[in-house]
Amino acid sequence: MERQVSYSVANFAAKFCKELGANKTSICSPLSAEMVLALLALGCKNQTHDELLKALAKTDDDAIRSSYGFLTSTLKAVKGATLNVANKVYLHKGGELKPGIDEDAKKVFQSSLDQLDFNDSKASANTINNWVAQQTNDKITNIVSPNMMTEYTRVVLVNAIYFQGLWAKQFRARATRNRPFYVNEQNTIHVPMMSLRETYFDYRVSQELNAKLLRMWYQGGEASMVIVLPDEVEGLRSVLKKLASGHNIMTDIESMRSTELDIMIPKFKVETTMDLKKLLPNLGIKSIFDEKNADIDMLKSNQKLFVSDAIQKALIIVDEQGTEAAACTVFMERECCYRPRQSFIANYPFFFLLTAREIPLFIGVYEGSEYAV
Numbered sequence: 001m002e003r004q005v006s007y008s009v010a011n012f013a014a015k016f017c018k019e020l021g022a023n024k025t026s027i028c029s030p031l032s033a034e035m036v037l038a039l040l041a042l043g044c045k046n047q048t049h050d051e052l053l054k055a056l057a058k059t060d061d062d063a064i065r066s067s068y069g070f071l072t073s074t075l076k077a078v079k080g081a082t083l084n085v086a087n088k089v090y091l092h093k094g095g096e097l098k099p100g101i102d103e104d105a106k107k108v109f110q111s112s113l114d115q116l117d118f119n120d121s122k123a124s125a126n127t128i129n130n131w132v133a134q135q136t137n138d139k140i141t142n143i144v145s146p147n148m149m150t151e152y153t154r155v156v157l158v159n160a161i162y163f164q165g166l167w168a169k170q171f172r173a174r175a176t177r178n179r180p181f182y183v184n185e186q187n188t189i190h191v192p193m194m195s196l197r198e199t200y201f202d203y204r205v206s207q208e209l210n211a212k213l214l215r216m217w218y219q220g221g222e223a224s225m226v227i228v229l230p231d232e233v234e235g236l237r238s239v240l241k242k243l244a245s246g247h248n249i250m251t252d253i254e255s256m257r258s259t260e261l262d263i264m265i266p267k268f269k270v271e272t273t274m275d276l277k278k279l280l281p282n283l284g285i286k287s288i289f290d291e292k293n294a295d296i297d298m299l300k301s302n303q304k305l306f307v308s309d310a311i312q313k314a315l316i317i318v319d320e321q322g323t324e325a326a327a328c329t330v331f332m333e334r335e336c337c338y339r340p341r342q343s344f345i346a347n348y349p350f351f352f353l354l355t356a357r358e359i360p361l362f363i364g365v366y367e368g369s370e371y372a373v
Helices: 002-017 030-041 046-056 061-077 099-107 121-135 236-244 249-254 276-283
Strands: 026-028 082-092 112-116 155-166 177-182 188-206 211-217 223-230 257-266 268-275 311-318 322-330 343-345 350-356 359-366
Touching (some): 002 030, 002 046, 002 061, 002 236, 002 249, 002 276, 002 359, 026 268, 026 311, 030 046, 030 061, 030 082, 030 099, 030 155, 030 276, 030 311, 030 322, 030 359, 061 082, 061 359, 099 112, 121 322, 155 359, 188 249, 211 249, 223 236, 236 350, 268 359
Parallel strands (some): 082 112, 257 343
Antiparallel strands (some): 026 359, 082 155, 155 322, 177 188, 188 211, 188 257, 223 350, 350 359
Protein backbone atom coordinates (compact mmCIF):
# COMPACT_ATOMS: atom_id res chain seq x y z
CA MET A 1 0.00 0.00 0.00
CA GLU A 2 2.79 2.45 0.90
CA ARG A 3 4.47 2.11 -2.50
CA GLN A 4 1.15 2.41 -4.31
CA VAL A 5 0.25 5.58 -2.42
CA SER A 6 3.77 6.98 -2.94
CA TYR A 7 3.50 6.47 -6.71
CA SER A 8 0.01 7.95 -6.76
CA VAL A 9 1.03 11.11 -4.92
CA ALA A 10 4.13 11.43 -7.13
CA ASN A 11 1.95 11.07 -10.22
CA PHE A 12 -0.35 13.88 -9.11
CA ALA A 13 2.64 16.04 -8.17
CA ALA A 14 4.13 15.50 -11.64
CA LYS A 15 1.10 17.19 -13.16
CA PHE A 16 2.12 20.38 -11.38
CA CYS A 17 5.60 20.33 -12.96
CA LYS A 18 4.61 22.03 -16.19
CA GLU A 19 3.03 24.79 -14.12
CA LEU A 20 6.26 25.47 -12.21
CA GLY A 21 8.89 27.99 -13.04
CA ALA A 22 8.55 30.02 -16.21
CA ASN A 23 12.08 31.24 -15.38
CA LYS A 24 11.09 31.84 -11.78
CA THR A 25 12.14 30.08 -8.59
CA SER A 26 9.05 28.59 -6.99
CA ILE A 27 7.71 25.96 -4.62
CA CYS A 28 4.37 24.28 -4.12
CA SER A 29 2.81 21.35 -2.32
CA PRO A 30 0.72 19.27 -4.74
CA LEU A 31 -0.03 17.02 -1.77
CA SER A 32 -1.71 19.86 0.10
CA ALA A 33 -3.92 20.61 -2.89
CA GLU A 34 -4.56 16.91 -3.46
CA MET A 35 -5.88 16.34 0.05
CA VAL A 36 -8.37 19.20 -0.21
CA LEU A 37 -9.51 17.93 -3.63
CA ALA A 38 -9.91 14.38 -2.29
CA LEU A 39 -12.15 15.52 0.54
CA LEU A 40 -14.10 17.68 -1.88
CA ALA A 41 -14.54 14.74 -4.26
CA LEU A 42 -16.37 12.78 -1.56
CA GLY A 43 -18.99 15.54 -1.53
CA CYS A 44 -19.46 15.79 -5.30
CA LYS A 45 -21.64 14.06 -7.87
CA ASN A 46 -21.85 13.44 -11.60
CA GLN A 47 -19.36 15.29 -13.88
CA THR A 48 -17.80 17.22 -11.01
CA HIS A 49 -17.16 13.95 -9.19
CA ASP A 50 -15.83 12.24 -12.33
CA GLU A 51 -13.37 15.06 -13.04
CA LEU A 52 -11.91 14.84 -9.56
CA LEU A 53 -11.64 11.04 -9.60
CA LYS A 54 -9.79 11.21 -12.93
CA ALA A 55 -7.42 13.94 -11.74
CA LEU A 56 -6.70 12.01 -8.54
CA ALA A 57 -6.39 8.72 -10.50
CA LYS A 58 -8.91 7.00 -8.22
CA THR A 59 -11.58 4.56 -9.36
CA ASP A 60 -14.21 5.42 -6.76
CA ASP A 61 -14.87 6.94 -3.35
CA ASP A 62 -13.69 3.86 -1.49
CA ALA A 63 -10.30 4.16 -3.22
CA ILE A 64 -10.12 7.74 -1.95
CA ARG A 65 -10.97 6.67 1.58
CA SER A 66 -8.42 3.84 1.54
CA SER A 67 -5.56 5.86 0.00
CA TYR A 68 -5.94 9.07 1.95
CA GLY A 69 -6.75 7.35 5.22
CA PHE A 70 -3.47 5.45 4.88
CA LEU A 71 -1.65 8.60 3.78
CA THR A 72 -2.90 10.68 6.70
CA SER A 73 -1.89 7.99 9.21
CA THR A 74 1.52 7.42 7.56
CA LEU A 75 2.48 11.08 7.70
CA LYS A 76 1.63 11.24 11.40
CA ALA A 77 4.48 8.83 12.19
CA VAL A 78 7.58 10.29 10.53
CA LYS A 79 10.68 9.87 12.71
CA GLY A 80 13.37 12.45 13.37
CA ALA A 81 11.65 15.44 11.74
CA THR A 82 8.76 17.71 12.61
CA LEU A 83 5.89 17.10 10.21
CA ASN A 84 2.40 18.42 10.71
CA VAL A 85 -0.37 17.72 8.22
CA ALA A 86 -3.62 19.29 9.32
CA ASN A 87 -7.07 19.55 7.75
CA LYS A 88 -9.86 21.88 8.74
CA VAL A 89 -13.44 22.39 7.60
CA TYR A 90 -15.09 25.72 8.35
CA LEU A 91 -18.85 25.88 7.99
CA HIS A 92 -21.12 28.89 8.00
CA LYS A 93 -22.80 29.35 11.36
CA GLY A 94 -25.66 26.89 11.68
CA GLY A 95 -24.51 24.76 8.76
CA GLU A 96 -23.90 21.03 8.92
CA LEU A 97 -22.20 18.55 6.64
CA LYS A 98 -24.14 15.56 5.44
CA PRO A 99 -23.46 12.57 7.71
CA GLY A 100 -21.35 10.70 5.15
CA ILE A 101 -19.01 13.57 4.33
CA ASP A 102 -18.87 14.55 8.01
CA GLU A 103 -17.66 11.04 8.89
CA ASP A 104 -15.16 11.01 6.01
CA ALA A 105 -13.73 14.38 7.03
CA LYS A 106 -13.14 13.20 10.58
CA LYS A 107 -12.09 9.58 10.04
CA VAL A 108 -10.28 9.62 6.69
CA PHE A 109 -8.69 13.06 6.81
CA GLN A 110 -8.65 13.51 10.60
CA SER A 111 -10.14 16.93 10.00
CA SER A 112 -11.60 19.12 12.68
CA LEU A 113 -14.77 21.08 12.02
CA ASP A 114 -15.71 24.55 13.18
CA GLN A 115 -18.37 27.13 12.48
CA LEU A 116 -17.88 30.77 11.56
CA ASP A 117 -20.14 33.66 10.76
CA PHE A 118 -18.87 34.40 7.25
CA ASN A 119 -20.97 37.58 7.24
CA ASP A 120 -18.29 38.92 9.57
CA SER A 121 -15.62 38.40 6.94
CA LYS A 122 -12.82 40.12 8.87
CA ALA A 123 -13.25 37.97 11.97
CA SER A 124 -13.61 34.83 9.84
CA ALA A 125 -10.45 35.59 7.89
CA ASN A 126 -8.56 36.25 11.12
CA THR A 127 -9.70 32.92 12.59
CA ILE A 128 -8.65 30.97 9.50
CA ASN A 129 -5.31 32.78 9.17
CA ASN A 130 -4.53 32.26 12.86
CA TRP A 131 -5.23 28.53 12.57
CA VAL A 132 -2.98 28.22 9.50
CA ALA A 133 -0.19 30.22 11.19
CA GLN A 134 -0.43 27.98 14.25
CA GLN A 135 -0.22 24.81 12.14
CA THR A 136 2.78 26.09 10.13
CA ASN A 137 4.87 27.62 12.92
CA ASP A 138 3.91 31.11 11.72
CA LYS A 139 5.51 30.51 8.32
CA ILE A 140 2.26 30.82 6.33
CA THR A 141 0.31 33.93 7.19
CA ASN A 142 -2.59 35.87 5.73
CA ILE A 143 -3.58 33.20 3.22
CA VAL A 144 -7.15 34.44 3.09
CA SER A 145 -8.43 37.99 3.04
CA PRO A 146 -11.83 39.28 4.19
CA ASN A 147 -12.92 40.04 0.62
CA MET A 148 -12.72 36.35 -0.23
CA MET A 149 -15.74 35.72 2.00
CA THR A 150 -19.24 37.00 1.34
CA GLU A 151 -22.75 36.42 2.57
CA TYR A 152 -22.90 33.45 0.19
CA THR A 153 -19.84 31.63 1.59
CA ARG A 154 -20.89 28.34 3.13
CA VAL A 155 -17.79 26.10 3.41
CA VAL A 156 -14.03 26.71 3.59
CA LEU A 157 -11.74 23.67 3.26
CA VAL A 158 -8.16 24.09 4.50
CA ASN A 159 -5.09 21.88 4.46
CA ALA A 160 -1.81 22.95 6.07
CA ILE A 161 1.54 21.15 5.87
CA TYR A 162 4.60 22.07 7.92
CA PHE A 163 8.01 20.35 7.82
CA GLN A 164 11.23 21.03 9.68
CA GLY A 165 14.23 18.73 9.53
CA LEU A 166 17.94 18.80 10.32
CA TRP A 167 20.38 17.35 7.80
CA ALA A 168 21.80 13.96 8.78
CA LYS A 169 25.06 15.32 7.34
CA GLN A 170 25.16 19.03 8.07
CA PHE A 171 27.03 21.69 6.16
CA ARG A 172 29.57 23.97 7.85
CA ALA A 173 28.47 27.59 7.73
CA ARG A 174 32.09 28.77 7.38
CA ALA A 175 32.36 26.80 4.11
CA THR A 176 29.46 28.71 2.54
CA ARG A 177 30.63 31.20 -0.08
CA ASN A 178 29.00 33.48 -2.64
CA ARG A 179 29.65 31.81 -5.99
CA PRO A 180 28.40 32.19 -9.58
CA PHE A 181 25.06 30.65 -10.42
CA TYR A 182 24.30 30.22 -14.11
CA VAL A 183 20.72 31.41 -14.64
CA ASN A 184 21.25 30.44 -18.30
CA GLU A 185 24.24 30.11 -20.65
CA GLN A 186 24.58 33.89 -20.94
CA ASN A 187 23.72 35.22 -17.48
CA THR A 188 25.11 34.60 -14.00
CA ILE A 189 24.34 35.90 -10.55
CA HIS A 190 26.09 35.26 -7.23
CA VAL A 191 24.33 33.18 -4.57
CA PRO A 192 25.51 31.62 -1.28
CA MET A 193 26.62 28.06 -2.02
CA MET A 194 26.95 25.42 0.71
CA SER A 195 29.47 22.63 0.22
CA LEU A 196 30.53 19.26 1.63
CA ARG A 197 33.56 17.20 0.52
CA GLU A 198 34.20 13.46 0.43
CA THR A 199 30.82 12.54 1.86
CA TYR A 200 28.53 9.66 0.93
CA PHE A 201 25.12 10.54 -0.51
CA ASP A 202 22.51 8.65 -2.51
CA TYR A 203 23.18 9.43 -6.19
CA ARG A 204 21.98 8.40 -9.62
CA VAL A 205 22.53 9.36 -13.26
CA SER A 206 19.21 9.19 -15.11
CA GLN A 207 19.54 8.63 -18.84
CA GLU A 208 15.79 9.02 -19.25
CA LEU A 209 15.71 12.46 -17.66
CA ASN A 210 19.18 13.50 -18.88
CA ALA A 211 19.89 14.54 -15.31
CA LYS A 212 21.77 13.63 -12.13
CA LEU A 213 19.93 13.02 -8.86
CA LEU A 214 21.24 13.71 -5.35
CA ARG A 215 19.41 12.66 -2.20
CA MET A 216 20.19 14.27 1.15
CA TRP A 217 18.62 12.67 4.22
CA TYR A 218 17.34 14.42 7.29
CA GLN A 219 17.95 13.10 10.79
CA GLY A 220 15.74 10.10 11.51
CA GLY A 221 16.23 8.61 8.06
CA GLU A 222 12.62 8.90 6.92
CA ALA A 223 12.60 12.31 5.22
CA SER A 224 14.85 13.60 2.47
CA MET A 225 15.42 16.24 -0.18
CA VAL A 226 16.11 15.10 -3.74
CA ILE A 227 17.72 17.49 -6.24
CA VAL A 228 17.34 16.73 -9.94
CA LEU A 229 20.13 18.55 -11.80
CA PRO A 230 19.83 18.57 -15.63
CA ASP A 231 22.89 17.61 -17.69
CA GLU A 232 22.66 20.96 -19.46
CA VAL A 233 22.53 24.47 -18.02
CA GLU A 234 19.28 25.13 -19.86
CA GLY A 235 17.87 21.61 -19.45
CA LEU A 236 15.33 22.23 -16.68
CA ARG A 237 12.34 22.78 -18.99
CA SER A 238 13.01 19.41 -20.65
CA VAL A 239 13.19 17.64 -17.27
CA LEU A 240 9.92 19.21 -16.12
CA LYS A 241 8.23 18.29 -19.40
CA LYS A 242 9.26 14.64 -19.03
CA LEU A 243 8.03 14.56 -15.42
CA ALA A 244 4.70 16.13 -16.40
CA SER A 245 4.36 13.60 -19.22
CA GLY A 246 4.38 10.71 -16.77
CA HIS A 247 8.00 9.83 -15.97
CA ASN A 248 7.94 8.26 -12.50
CA ILE A 249 10.57 10.06 -10.46
CA MET A 250 10.10 7.56 -7.63
CA THR A 251 11.64 4.75 -9.72
CA ASP A 252 14.76 6.89 -10.14
CA ILE A 253 14.85 7.56 -6.41
CA GLU A 254 14.49 3.85 -5.62
CA SER A 255 17.51 3.12 -7.89
CA MET A 256 19.88 5.57 -6.20
CA ARG A 257 23.14 4.23 -4.74
CA SER A 258 25.39 5.51 -1.97
CA THR A 259 28.29 7.33 -3.64
CA GLU A 260 31.21 9.38 -2.31
CA LEU A 261 30.75 12.91 -3.57
CA ASP A 262 31.80 16.51 -3.24
CA ILE A 263 28.61 18.52 -3.38
CA MET A 264 27.68 22.17 -3.68
CA ILE A 265 24.12 23.46 -3.45
CA PRO A 266 22.53 26.89 -2.94
CA LYS A 267 21.33 28.19 0.38
CA PHE A 268 17.97 29.76 -0.25
CA LYS A 269 14.54 30.82 0.87
CA VAL A 270 11.54 30.77 -1.47
CA GLU A 271 7.91 31.70 -0.94
CA THR A 272 5.26 31.24 -3.62
CA THR A 273 1.56 31.98 -3.85
CA MET A 274 -0.39 30.01 -6.45
CA ASP A 275 -3.87 30.66 -7.75
CA LEU A 276 -5.17 27.11 -8.07
CA LYS A 277 -8.31 28.44 -9.75
CA LYS A 278 -6.08 29.12 -12.77
CA LEU A 279 -3.88 26.03 -12.44
CA LEU A 280 -6.36 23.22 -11.72
CA PRO A 281 -8.40 23.60 -14.95
CA ASN A 282 -5.16 22.81 -16.82
CA LEU A 283 -5.25 19.46 -15.00
CA GLY A 284 -8.84 18.80 -16.08
CA ILE A 285 -10.49 20.10 -12.91
CA LYS A 286 -12.98 22.66 -14.19
CA SER A 287 -16.54 22.16 -13.10
CA ILE A 288 -15.96 22.80 -9.38
CA PHE A 289 -15.41 26.47 -10.34
CA ASP A 290 -18.56 26.69 -12.50
CA GLU A 291 -21.29 28.40 -10.51
CA LYS A 292 -24.04 27.00 -12.73
CA ASN A 293 -22.79 23.46 -13.28
CA ALA A 294 -20.76 22.55 -10.20
CA ASP A 295 -22.32 19.56 -8.47
CA ILE A 296 -21.01 19.87 -4.92
CA ASP A 297 -23.47 18.43 -2.45
CA MET A 298 -21.88 18.49 1.01
CA LEU A 299 -24.44 20.21 3.21
CA LYS A 300 -27.45 18.85 5.05
CA SER A 301 -29.42 21.80 3.72
CA ASN A 302 -28.83 20.51 0.16
CA GLN A 303 -27.56 23.92 -0.91
CA LYS A 304 -25.61 23.60 -4.14
CA LEU A 305 -22.06 24.87 -3.90
CA PHE A 306 -19.18 25.86 -6.18
CA VAL A 307 -15.54 26.76 -5.47
CA SER A 308 -15.09 30.52 -5.66
CA ASP A 309 -11.40 30.67 -4.62
CA ALA A 310 -8.54 28.18 -4.37
CA ILE A 311 -5.25 29.54 -3.06
CA GLN A 312 -2.00 27.93 -1.98
CA LYS A 313 0.95 29.57 -0.26
CA ALA A 314 4.18 27.62 0.18
CA LEU A 315 7.57 28.44 1.65
CA ILE A 316 10.89 26.63 1.95
CA ILE A 317 14.11 27.56 3.76
CA VAL A 318 17.25 25.55 2.99
CA ASP A 319 20.37 26.30 5.00
CA GLU A 320 23.43 24.60 6.54
CA GLN A 321 21.46 22.97 9.35
CA GLY A 322 18.49 21.67 7.40
CA THR A 323 15.18 22.62 5.87
CA GLU A 324 11.99 24.29 6.99
CA ALA A 325 9.01 24.19 4.67
CA ALA A 326 5.33 24.93 4.91
CA ALA A 327 2.32 25.10 2.66
CA CYS A 328 -1.32 25.75 2.94
CA THR A 329 -4.05 25.24 0.40
CA VAL A 330 -7.35 26.89 0.77
CA PHE A 331 -9.16 25.73 -1.39
CA MET A 332 26.76 25.75 -13.54
CA GLU A 333 30.10 26.77 -12.21
CA ARG A 334 32.73 25.47 -14.69
CA GLU A 335 35.64 26.13 -12.33
CA CYS A 336 36.01 25.95 -8.59
CA CYS A 337 38.77 25.89 -6.01
CA TYR A 338 39.17 22.09 -6.08
CA ARG A 339 38.70 19.20 -8.51
CA PRO A 340 36.68 16.43 -6.89
CA ARG A 341 36.88 12.85 -8.07
CA GLN A 342 33.11 12.93 -8.46
CA SER A 343 30.95 15.96 -7.84
CA PHE A 344 27.43 17.28 -7.77
CA ILE A 345 27.48 21.06 -8.23
CA ALA A 346 24.02 22.57 -8.40
CA ASN A 347 25.01 25.97 -9.78
CA TYR A 348 22.40 26.21 -12.50
CA PRO A 349 18.59 25.67 -12.53
CA PHE A 350 17.29 22.46 -10.98
CA PHE A 351 14.14 20.71 -9.77
CA PHE A 352 13.77 19.52 -6.19
CA LEU A 353 11.35 17.58 -4.06
CA LEU A 354 11.01 17.00 -0.36
CA THR A 355 9.73 13.61 0.73
CA ALA A 356 8.71 11.88 3.96
CA ARG A 357 8.39 8.09 4.02
CA GLU A 358 8.66 8.23 0.20
CA ILE A 359 5.66 10.57 -0.04
CA PRO A 360 6.40 13.80 -1.97
CA LEU A 361 5.41 16.70 0.29
CA PHE A 362 6.78 19.65 -1.69
CA ILE A 363 8.18 20.17 -5.17
CA GLY A 364 9.91 23.21 -6.62
CA VAL A 365 12.38 24.71 -9.02
CA TYR A 366 15.39 26.85 -8.16
CA GLU A 367 16.45 29.16 -10.96
CA GLY A 368 18.61 31.49 -8.92
CA SER A 369 17.61 33.99 -6.33
CA GLU A 370 19.45 36.74 -4.56
CA TYR A 371 16.86 36.49 -1.80
CA ALA A 372 18.73 34.09 0.43
CA VAL A 373 18.55 32.96 4.02
